Every structure is written in structure tokens, then in C-alpha cells.
Amino acid sequence: MSEHLNTEDKAPRKTAKKTDSNGTTKSAAKSGRSRSREFALQGLYQFLVGNNEAADIDMFTRDLSGFHKSDSVHYDALLYGCIEQREILDSLIEPLLDRKLDEISPIEHAVMWMGAYEFQHCIDVPWRVVLNEYIELAKSFGGTDGHKYVNGVLNGLAPKLRALEVESDRAKGKLRD
Numbered sequence: 001m002s003e004h005l006n007t008e009d010k011a012p013r014k015t016a017k018k019t020d021s022n023g024t025t026k027s028a029a030k031s032g033r034s035r036s037r038e039f040a041l042q043g044l045y046q047f048l049v050g051n052n053e054a055a056d057i058d059m060f061t062r063d064l065s066g067f068h069k070s071d072s073v074h075y076d077a078l079l080y081g082c083i084e085q086r087e088i089l090d091s092l093i094e095p096l097l098d099r100k101l102d103e104i105s106p107i108e109h110a111v112m113w114m115g116a117y118e119f120q121h122c123i124d125v126p127w128r129v130v131l132n133e134y135i136e137l138a139k140s141f142g143g144t145d146g147h148k149y150v151n152g153v154l155n156g157l158a159p160k161l162r163a164l165e166v167e168s169d170r171a172k173g174k175l176r177d
Helices: 032-050 054-062 072-084 086-096 106-121 127-141 146-161 163-171
Strands: 002-005 012-015
Touching (some): 032 054, 032 127, 086 106, 127 146
């Protein structure tokens, strides 16, 4: 509970904050696109670990609690796009890895697929937003330091896949060399 001042009588009043099962505060203002990324990540994990069919994963995912709050068009693009283009996405990611692809956790693998996919196909999303979204997903769902690995790989891909945008930020002094 947090205290807020009641402006009429200046007495503090208690207001409840939404918390998750760990007792940490949840963001009630999570965007539909952020939610779609979470659901797509769950679906891609099922694909990588269970070799499930995309249509079966999609049907299952759409029945999950909270899916109606996600951007279903973005979810479709990520889930189906990453599965259809997995070989291309892997070929972009592999040169930036320090180990074999099959040694990467399925969560980090899926997160890197999604980041690479968005860099290529979701030009309306700034590259820095893409990078941040996937680092945060890796922090939430991946291993202890998986987000650092994802950050390194996606930071390596950004200049290749969003060259003009990255160079523009560099020229404006928004990036360190």
C-alpha cells in the first residue's frame, strides 16, 4: 500500500497497487505490443522446445488469460514470421554468437529471433525501442544474465539491419562509439 494525500482533507489515504505473485509492482500500463511480444515469446518457446505446429501454438496462446489486451496483429507477425523465417534469422544471429546456436537457451534464442525480425520488418518501431523491449523480455523470462547476451547480439545486428537509423543516432551523439 502506498499513501496518497487526499486533497480535500489533507489526510493520507491508502491506495492499493497491483502486484504480481512475487509481490513486485506490475505495470498496469503495459502496451498491447509489449503484451504481444510476451505471448509470441511463449509461442516460440513452445515451437523451439516442443516442436509444436504454429497453428496449434496460436490456438493455445489465444486462449491464455490477458491475450485480448495484446496487439494480435503484431503477435501474428512475430509468431508466424519468426517460424517461417527461422533459418534466415538464425543466419543473422549465428555470426554474433560465441557458442553454437543449440547451446543457447530457447528463451534467449526466441528473443533474438524476435528482435532480428522486428529490426527487419517493423520499421515503425525505433531500433532502440526494439532493443529495449527484448532486453526486458530476456530479463523477465530468460536466465540470470541472458539479457546481457541478447543485448550484445541485438546491438551487433542493429547497425546491419537498421544502418541509417543507428548512424543517425550516432551522428546526433545519442550513441557511444
